[in-house]
Amino acid sequence: LAAGDPAITEVQPWANQLGEGVDVAPYGMPSKYEAHVRRRDVPWLTADPVSSVNFTPLHELDGVITPNGLCFERHHGGTADIDPAKYRLMINGLVEKELVFTLQDLKRFPRQNRAYFLECAANSGMEWRGAQLNGCQFTHGMIHNVIYTGVSLRTILEQAGVKTNGKWVMPEGADASAMTRSIPIEKALDDCLVAFAMNGEALRPEQGYPVRLVVPGWEGNMWVKWLRRIEVGDMPWHHREETSKYTDLMANGKARRFTWEMDAKSVITNPSPQAPITHGKGHTIITGVAWSGRGTIKEVHVTTDGGRNWHQARIDGPSWDKSMHRFYYEFDWDGSPLLLQSRAVDSTGYVQPTKNELRAVRGENSIYHNNGIQTWHINEKGEAENVEIS
Template sequence: MKDPKGLTSRRGFLRSGLAAGGVIAAGGASAGTPQGTPPGNPANQPPNVPDWTRNLGEGVAVRGYGKPSEFEKGIIRRDVEWLTASRESSVSFTPLHALDGPITPNGLCFERHHSGIAEVDPADYRLILHGLVDKPLIFTLDDIRRMPRVNRAYFCECAANSGMEWRGAQLNGCQYTHGMVHSVMYTGVPLKTLLNEAGVRSNAKWLLLEGGDSAAMTRSLPLAKALDDVLIAYRMNGEMLYPENGYPVRAVIPGWEANMWVKWLRRIELGDEPWHHREETSKYTDLLENGKARRFTYVMDAKSVITNPSPQMPLNHRSGFTVLSGLAWSGRGKIARVDVSLDGGRNWRTARLDGPVWDKALTRFYFEFDWDGRELLLQSRAMDETGYVQPTKNELRKVRGVNSIYHNNGIQTWHVHKNGEVENVEVS
């Protein structure tokens, strides 16, 4: 359903019945409602002396582990209850709209589980390395932590991120359209180090990675990738991994889809061919419109999203100086440039990349402009160092159709209304 301006809105898709599975807007009333600064308590505002300066606060070590201010308690991971039959095999979403910079806080990294969170006692943890190796090995956590370590920032993105948007604008908030991604600084041991210690036989071509959860999550990994940049990680942003992110040890597969990043890693087996489990094959396959399929779609292509303004972060002013902020990333390397459009892709302007631009990691971009109060159609378009340019959703659909829920890296459009509200739409 299109309005006179050529926009296809989330609401129009829902009314026309094109939303797959009866999709409804996630986020409730908070989406699309200008928030602004609450009026607060005038007694605590100038020229009065506020309450918090009249009394002593809590002392040191009262809060043994620091937490965000109570006034930021709404910034949390959220799930969509109807998305799966069970929360033990489901996903929660990173609140991208409420964050800044290129690093995701540990407590807000999105989750994807197949049988719930495995609670592993590190004293009992063992990593088995066997198969086509000269010397089968078993590593304790202490063994791994004594090895030469590296620190690398990488993004981790589910292949189904933005998957609900293949058929049109449906979920009203970038937490839900793009929130199955995070980027942290991992500390760990290159997998190549472990393989060298075991001795890889000449006929080995693939690895099987197996997790320690009750699903025994298994994924096949080509040996060439394993010897390139894969990490066996045990820390994230300086801390030990959180249980929901694979404590005590997980695989980090830079630039490749997150379902291969096996958590609670317990076993690595080398073989001469991939292990084709039914679920695994489907995860690596994108069904096309003509009935054929793209196989082994490991790499996550260049992608970007404007996080603010967005449906959960509307503009709280009607005009004036405005800072647009967003994220870009690519599984093929570094982000080279991000362009921003205020008019639905008719005109593009180069955004400012700020902070570190790491290989295969989230990159923060900004674009500052004076808003005159008119309606906007915000878009961002990422380019990586290989020359790949992020496509529009329609360009993707012409090639792939709408049968898949994976690898949707199409350009996102936010419609900013005159009152500052923001809505998920598409442009024709």
């Protein structure tokens, strides 16, 4: 920095007078200088905002936890406005005893705290046929990573007593879309949570207040918000969200179905189209996030030359099962154009594929489950653009 910089030599306005007292904001908000850090939608993507999506600003975040107010929202019938005093959760179907719980009832069972990512199966769906949206917020922002507090679904189901022919459960939402999905009983009894808190406070209305289902590692659509009912059955229900939606049409005209697990994926969040390199050449920090629905992330590799040379990135922060990981790769940028990519390897040994490897197996008809490697082109000015390389 230059000697005589007024930012250091002159007394600044904030030091000339007393600041605001406590309690000016009983529920605190970010600094006014951070007003650009916000969820954003893509208006042309959907016909109406009540059945739509907005996106997490991944390029503005660091670490692994998504702040509650920035978690992307996906609603099929708008946000339900539920009075917690009138909230009920019903368990019915193939159980010994049908039950109804109040919110207070749920909070009297033993609680668990777990961090999990939620990724919409449609995340990166607009990129199947080629690079389209200019920003990781839009290409990869249908994901959030939150620490949930809740009761294990197993505990709730054990209260009702699942009959021996109870092989599937169907959570149902209380919102206008009455979202329903079929979940196999093995998953329901394994790690699902009936959650009422996120990152330490009550769920936000947008995220399912007062109660949502958490289905770790599986596609976001199954994480029913505003959860009002869980039915136990002996076969899947084949509702709209698991037939016409959330299936993957292959090149041969057949569709993959019940593709619940989210494959390992990663993206470089900085630099990216909304977050160019502004400091010029020299020491440069590349950072991004990686996750897998099958476990932890073991390694992330970064390339600056479109995949000719791969370097091991440094994962820093918690490495939790089915939770987001943060990686960094530091290098000396000579100011010439770059083709940046990241590649995740998960704890099963699975390696994130290139987009072309994915298309070779899945064709180009899919919307869901695009976990292909993302490429950013960086020009001499440090500006980034969403591109594909063959």
